[in-house]
Amino acid sequence: MKVGIIGYGAMGAAFRSVLEDEGGKVTAVLGRASSLARTRAELPTSVLVTDDVAAFCAAVDVAVECAGHEGLRLHGPRVLAAGIDLVVASVGALADAPTEAALRAAAETGGRLVIPAGALAGLDALSAARAAGLEEVRYTSRKAPRAWRGTKAETMIDLDAVTQATVFFEGSAREAALAFPQNANVVAAAALAGAGFEATRVALMADPQTSANRHQLEARGAFGELSLQVLARTLEANPKTSLLAPLSLVRAVLNLGRKVIV
Ligand SMILES: NC(=O)C1=CN([C@@H]2O[C@H](COP(=O)(O)OP(=O)(O)OC[C@H]3O[C@@H](n4cnc5c(N)ncnc54)[C@H](OP(=O)(O)O)[C@@H]3O)[C@@H](O)[C@H]2O)C=CC1
């Protein structure tokens, strides 16, 4: 399987490293023109590094998006339309209805759109439980103040002055995913798996006592109750992003080529 990466930042690089440890092969990277030289320098010459979507599509069987909401919106539909399966990290982009519609329409006749759990756990149970009816789904994210820098959180809470775990946002999964494109992709995946973007409730917290990303998921329905917590190590290159996220992308890609899928 020839694997392509769209967006080679912290997640893309971690994904490639783990995929290759697991025996997979990255054959192409699609980046922005402004960062091609930097990306080229980080990769062996056998990997195509390009900003040309057609050339990228010709070089891969499967694509993994690690490029942020705008990157998924720009490239996702074209990659799917070329018949290439697309595993996405920036799931929160689907909280924008036209983007969700464009991706679903392209997947209808093209490659499959794969939405992995990313840094969260429990999406299998949530998705299964939905068939019997979900009454409540709540997600809470707790990250160090530095993980919220450069985001809308800076206008909601004084990240330099926070001394204890503090909630600075409460709302729906749609509101969270659109307002925090670098930090609330997991709740978009939970919403798509379970109760939907409106009914899935979200709280976001800054916690100066933690260096990990803490994800909590609670659900209640006809199936019973679910309560879980992921205390995730973050990537050195980006404290917003949990290591579990690129690991989840690797699992999703490898499962596409397996006969026995767990
Ligand atoms: N599902 C999940 O669990 C998680 C999902 N995410 C999502 O993954 C994304 C990537 O995370 P991370 O790697 O840590 O972020 P980074 O900021 O480290 O990397 C993003 C990369 O995407 C590139 N990029 C931006 N726009 C485009 C574009 N139009 N085409 C191609 N490449 C582009 C950037 O390139 P440049 O150098 O030019 O800026 C950069 O290299 C996040 O933005 C978020 O949406 C993140 C964490 C968890």
Ligand SMILES: O=C([O-])CC(=O)C(=O)O
């Ligand atoms: O990596 C994480 O901890 C989760 C994250 O940023 C996201 O969902 O966007």
